[in-house]
Amino acid sequence: MTERQFSVVICVYTEDRWEDILAAVSSVRTQSLPALETLLVVDHNERLLERLRAEFTAPAEKVRVLANAGPRGLSAGRNTGIAAARGEFVAFLDDDAVAERDWLRHFAAGYDDPRVMAVGGRTMPAWASGRRPAWFPEEFDWVVGCTYRGLPPGRVVVRNVLGGNASFRTSAFDAAGGFATGIGRDGDKRPLGCEETELCIRLSRALPDAVLLIDDRAVIHHRVPAARERFGYFRTRAYAEGLSKALVARSVGTGKGLESERRYTTRVLPAGVVRGVRDAVLGRPGGAGRAGAIVTGVAVAAGGYLLGTVRARRGAASFQVAPIERVPDEENTGKRSTGEDEAA
Template sequence: MTSPPPNGPPAESRRGGPRFSVVICAFTERRWDDVHAAVASVRAQEHAPEEIVLVIDHNPALYERLKASLPDVLVVENREERGLSGGRNTGVAVAHGDVVAFLDDDAVAAPGWLRAFSAHYADPFVAGVGGMTLPMWPGSTPSAELVDAPVPSSTGTRPRWFPEEFDWTVGCTYRGLEAGPVRNLMGGNASFRREMFPVAGGFSSGIGRGVHSRPFGCEETEFCIRLRQRSPESELLLDGDAVIWHRVPPERARFSYFRERCYAEGLSKALVTRSVGTQDGLASERAHALRTLPRGVLRGLGDACRGDLAGLGRASAITVGLAWTAWGYALGRRAARRSAPAAPGGVGGVGGLGGVGGAARPSGEEPVR
């Protein structure tokens, strides 16, 4: 018989429900309204959180402003390296809840978000639960209005060429990802038992957003795979009722960003496989590329035959997106082989990709997140 994860049955099972610490990482004053809308949506949860932790990424002015503006929120400065991974690790370190949930600073959660997460943690084998992230395209409800009413009345207009199979490029749930057991959760809409972070080792600062100018990702993918490798009995689940809406700014609804994000994802996947191996690191991606994407191309061509000419654009975007992701991965793997070996349990750093990964962020320039 399989044993429960480390530390035995969770304490919250004896209290009837987990206590949540919700961690939001912020880095720029340009998202002032977004951050306040995110916090408002957490305050409005049907399952009230134990605390809201707002981590500010190496921006003292923003830290002081938000600390004054949100006196009921625990506002702290990132104590680790600049970037999303360091911010999340800082949030975990100060959290007191049984479960740590993560919400992006440019997203709002539906009122039942934490309640949906909570239902799964009665099972001691569940180490983490994620949810469905829906896009708020350009033209959606402004964040200033979401502060008073966190559920958007409008989600804007999706570009007609943009395939749902690639919604991950804007941080959202994509076609082909289904509720149930999953390999990894998407970091902007995820929760984990706090006791699992010492087991997994935290988020790697060598992967993800905030260090370089390119839109890297996959820090949560690498973390989840590492968690499962170190605690094979643990399960990660995706719940379709744990809904958040994630804002897509106009510049990310353009084909140029789409292509750049795909290329950066390939580079990021090279770092992931360097850390956790190709079998685990690419298992979901192979299935998506071999099953979901070909169906998406055929769907787009079929739509075009039925009079929706934008279907040709969607089919073409899927083809280009896959090609650029594969190209980034190939170049990343080649560059990684020339660099020093990765440290045990983590990644040596994005710098290992050298010029392929893009230059480090110049002083004063905000990272892409």
């Protein structure tokens, strides 16, 4: 049987992460299932674009450096990578993360079932301080882009994968279109998210028999800088998540848009508060802080959701979805169309 071929897309935007970018690429090079190619998509940063093109010149490296062909932001960058990808599958890796050696192999195993359209993995935090802050609840690890307490273990069916550690059949984008622009991170605004949630719900609607999985053996380690270990960032990110969830719910309806969140809010988080209070009573460090952080996180996320809902109803917040337009290999210069201009 021919091994499955993956194009790995890493979206980058700043030279401040130069060493992280090199480490991410290196982790792809050492996969037990070799990637067909690594696509570095640079988000409107000419200096970084030229520096990376000078760094990766040898064809044997199987690294292509592309310019984001759409508007600034992570979604358009990913769409640029999808449009240029030559593999049957596209995997996404954050630019400040490294993948374990069998990352792609575990992704590949999930596609034995032809109904499977996406496979995600487990993202572990690598704290800049060397360990988790005592007050930081595992239930909120999504704040720093990592797998959080409450997700089921093993290989399980899910509503959506998490974008920084995920793979899709390339044909999934033909059916559902690419990542929506106007949602998710764009480098200048609040740290929004949920673009992968919206895409996965849209994919399940386009292909009702589609199966989406998370396999927690497909592990990456995501660097958490010191600035994101602070409570101020925790509040800001939770608030931005509420804004993002309102956009998703406006697009796909509250039924699907908040399906997973209801269980998380009514079961996972209350259990986390109880654990924190119990630890505080037993004199264990950080227990009261974790309980308080969960309550605060819920409150600010709810506030963001309410404001985002009002804005969405007024038409002040919107996003666009466009089909992915494949490009021939000889045109892979990074100046191709991914459809956003036509949709804007």
